[in-house]
Amino acid sequence: MKRIKSGEITFCLFLIGLGAFAYIYINTFRQASASNNETFNFAAIPSIWSLVLIALVLAHMATLFLGRGRESDPCQLSKQELEEQKKNNIKIGLRTLFAFVALFLFVVLLNKINFFLLIALFLLSMFYILGQKSIIRNLSVSLVGSCFIYLVFVVLLQLPL
Amino acid sequence: MIESALNGFWQAIQPINLLLTFAGTFLGILVGAIPGLSSPMAIVVLLPITYGMDTLSALLLLIGIYVGTKLGGSYPAILLRTPGTPAAACTVLDGHKMAERGDAGLALGYATMGSTFGSIFGWLSCLIFAPLIASIALKAGNADIALIGIIGLVMVSIFTRGSMLKGLIGVALGLLVSTVGNDPISGVPRYTFGSIDLMSGVPFISALVGVFALGVVLIDIKIIGTKSFLQTDKINFRLPSLMDTLKRWPALLIGSIYGVLVGAIPGVGAEGSTWLAYATVKKKSKNPELFGTGIPEGILTPESSNNAVTGGALIPMLTLGIPGDGSTAIMLGAIMLHGLNPGVTLFKDSPVLVYGMIAGLLTSAIFMFLISWKAIKPFVIMLQRDRSWIFPFILVFATIGAYANNNTVYPVYVALVFGVLGYIMEKSGFPVVPLVLAIILGPIIEENMRLALALSSNDWYTFIATWPRKLFVLVLLYLVYSEVYSGYKSRKTAQV
Numbered sequence: 001m002k003r004i005k006s007g008e009i010t011f012c013l014f015l016i017g018l019g020a021f022a023y024i025y026i027n028t029f030r031q032a033s034a035s036n037n038e039t040f041n042f043a044a045i046p047s048i049w050s051l052v053l054i055a056l057v058l059a060h061m062a063t064l065f066l067g068r069g070r071e072s073d074p075c076q077l078s079k080q081e082l083e084e085q086k087k088n089n090i091k092i093g094l095r096t097l098f099a100f101v102a103l104f105l106f107v108v109l110l111n112k113i114n115f116f117l118l119i120a121l122f123l124l125s126m127f128y129i130l131g132q133k134s135i136i137r138n139l140s141v142s143l144v145g146s147c148f149i150y151l152v153f154v155v156l157l158q159l160p161l
Numbered sequence: 162m163i164e165s166a167l168n169g170f171w172q173a174i175q176p177i178n179l180l181l182t183f184a185g186t187f188l189g190i191l192v193g194a195i196p197g198l199s200s201p202m203a204i205v206v207l208l209p210i211t212y213g214m215d216t217l218s219a220l221l222l223l224i225g226i227y228v229g230t231k232l233g234g235s236y237p238a239i240l241l242r243t244p245g246t247p248a249a250a251c252t253v254l255d256g257h258k259m260a261e262r263g264d265a266g267l268a269l270g271y272a273t274m275g276s277t278f279g280s281i282f283g284w285l286s287c288l289i290f291a292p293l294i295a296s297i298a299l300k301a302g303n304a305d306i307a308l309i310g311i312i313g314l315v316m317v318s319i320f321t322r323g324s325m326l327k328g329l330i331g332v333a334l335g336l337l338v339s340t341v342g343n344d345p346i347s348g349v350p351r352y353t354f355g356s357i358d359l360m361s362g363v364p365f366i367s368a369l370v371g372v373f374a375l376g377v378v379l380i381d382i383k384i385i386g387t388k389s390f391l392q393t394d395k396i397n398f399r400l401p402s403l404m405d406t407l408k409r410w411p412a413l414l415i416g417s418i419y420g421v422l423v424g425a426i427p428g429v430g431a432e433g434s435t436w437l438a439y440a441t442v443k444k445k446s447k448n449p450e451l452f453g454t455g456i457p458e459g460i461l462t463p464e465s466s467n468n469a470v471t472g473g474a475l476i477p478m479l480t481l482g483i484p485g486d487g488s489t490a491i492m493l494g495a496i497m498l499h500g501l502n503p504g505v506t507l508f509k510d511s512p513v514l515v516y517g518m519i520a521g522l523l524t525s526a527i528f529m530f531l532i533s534w535k536a537i538k539p540f541v542i543m544l545q546r547d548r549s550w551i552f553p554f555i556l557v558f559a560t561i562g563a564y565a566n567n568n569t570v571y572p573v574y575v576a577l578v579f580g581v582l583g584y585i586m587e588k589s590g591f592p593v594v595p596l597v598l599a600i601i602l603g604p605i606i607e608e609n610m611r612l613a614l615a616l617s618s619n620d621w622y623t624f625i626a627t628w629p630r631k632l633f634v635l636v637l638l639y640l641v642y643s644e645v646y647s648g649y650k651s652r653k654t655a656q657v
Contacts, residue, residue: 008589042344053333092383126553
């Protein structure tokens with residue numbers, strides 16, 4: 001049986017929710033706005049796109065469920081290979097999650113900490129997250145990188161960062 | 162027109178513009194040579210550098226990157242059996258085989274010759290056809306422009322990887338996102354939730370940065386740590402003679418023609434054209450069984466094709482305001498950033514800029530040839546570098562790109578949201594190019610649709626009132642029907 005990815009279904013449900021919210025929100029607002037009497041007013045296009053989005057996602061979900069059971073799974077891996085694949089996937093998943101957290105913190109702290117110090121800290125943490133274990137090498141590349149970025153963007157290009 | 166063309170060419174060959182084209186081409190080859198990095202990513206990451214530049218200079222830098230990545234992708238394809246860009250996947254077949262025989266330098270030489278020929282062919286096609294299409298497009302009314310935009314988005318959904326339905330979902334999402342902000346006609350705020358930042362809408366540059374830089378890096382984290390094996394230690398670059406290359410003219414010509422035609426179709430991209438061209442040349446060849454064993458035609462065809470795409474993709478971008486691929490979508494954004502309106506009037510309003518950009522295709526092709534011929538070693542060294550050193554810098558440059566536009570954090574948050582959205586979409590098999598194109602084209606489509614309806618007193622018949630519009634609608638319906646039908650047929654075949 002062809003397996004449907006739960007992530008894809010979750011994303012589809014999110015899109016349906018988003019489309020429904022967009023439609024309801026814009027039309028509730030339209031009723032409250034007394035000055036707008038046109039047929040094809042500011043709410044028309046967002047309403048159309050949100051309904052189209054919901055319809056397309058529902059159609060896609062229907063094809064997903066209808067297509068289930070038509071194809072067999074590809075050739076099975078051995079138990080050891082499956083275990084290794086699982087470990088690898090967890091490793092990649094954790095790396096991605098930590099990279100996202102580092103990026104999120106970088107963005108949140110942008111206006112709170114000196115920009116170039118923040119860049120150096122971000123680079124240092126990212127190198128470590130992505131597998132570079134030598135602290136000295138990471139530190140030196142981060143500091144040089146931060147200086148390079150300062151020279152290019154502030155000194156050379158005169159961007160007001 | 163001739164005066165504008167000459168003026169544009171003259172501007173493009175000014176020393177500062179030549180320097181920027183050279184720098185862009187060099188960077189483009191470098192980016193293309195590193196698997197995991199792409200042309201849209203490089204262009205979006207280097208966008209902040211162009212903020213203070215003259216519009217033509219900025220675009221020449223970006224065009225240089227665009228052209229350079231097409232050749233750069235062939236280096237790892239030949240040496241490592243890993244294409245640097247999706248467009249170079251076809252080059253692996255014969256390029257790597259030739260390298261295995263000990264002729265890696267010659268394979269790189271054929272890739273250089275093929276790419277240069279394709280770029281020049283693409284430039285000529287753009288120079289000849291773009292003004293013709295622009296003069297026709299000028300007669301377009303509001304309804305025509307809206308229909309062309311919708312057809313462009315539907316074509317992107319059909320021809321991009323993955324199913325049409327997933328592409329259309331990306332389009333619908335992008336169109337919905339593009340309505341955030343003040344209504345362009347009445348000024349009523351939509352989906353702003355009282356936020357002043359949201360009143361100006363979703364900054365499309367931030368969306369591009371998020372999707373093409375942040376999202377792609379998060380996706381490509383999985384390739385870090387994968388080992389590359391360099392085919393040969395010493396690369397002796399050997400350029401084949403011009404006569405030897407030209408005697409294989411069918412491969413060059415067919416590849417280039419496919420490149421231009423496919424490049425002009427929004428969303429298909431270079432990878433589609435290379436495989437089509439390769440299959441055609443193989444079929445027409447007297448010795449089709451030799452393809453895949455390391456023959457020059459097997460390199461010349463895909464390389465000429467993927468470089469000719471650059472000229473083809475610029476045609477709809479410059480004449481209709483519809484980008485041919487992700488890279489031209491970002492270039493469209495760069496044009497808008499500099500205060501110009503990239504639509505059917507761009508040719509009329511800014512002919513010097515347009516011809517200058519077309520000239521940039523030629524100058525970057527020449528630089529690409531010279532750089533590859535004389536300075537290939539740095540690229541060979543770089544393509545072995547561990548991406549864990551490169552990705553963090555891409556994230557920093559992308560963040561600066563989103564921040565430096567307004568010097569506020571709001572666009573950076575938008576970029577982050579789109580980065581996450583791009584990551585989730587890629588993981589779920591939804592293509593991101595339709596989303597991005599819809600965000601850019603959404604306001605144009607909406608404004609023209611509403612103006613067309615206002616002028617016709619809300620009569621929807623205006624969208625099929627003339628023969629060109631009837632044709633557009635028929636094309637649209639045919640495209641959707643043929644895609645649905647082929648999907649239905651393949652499902653039926655799978656059942657049997």
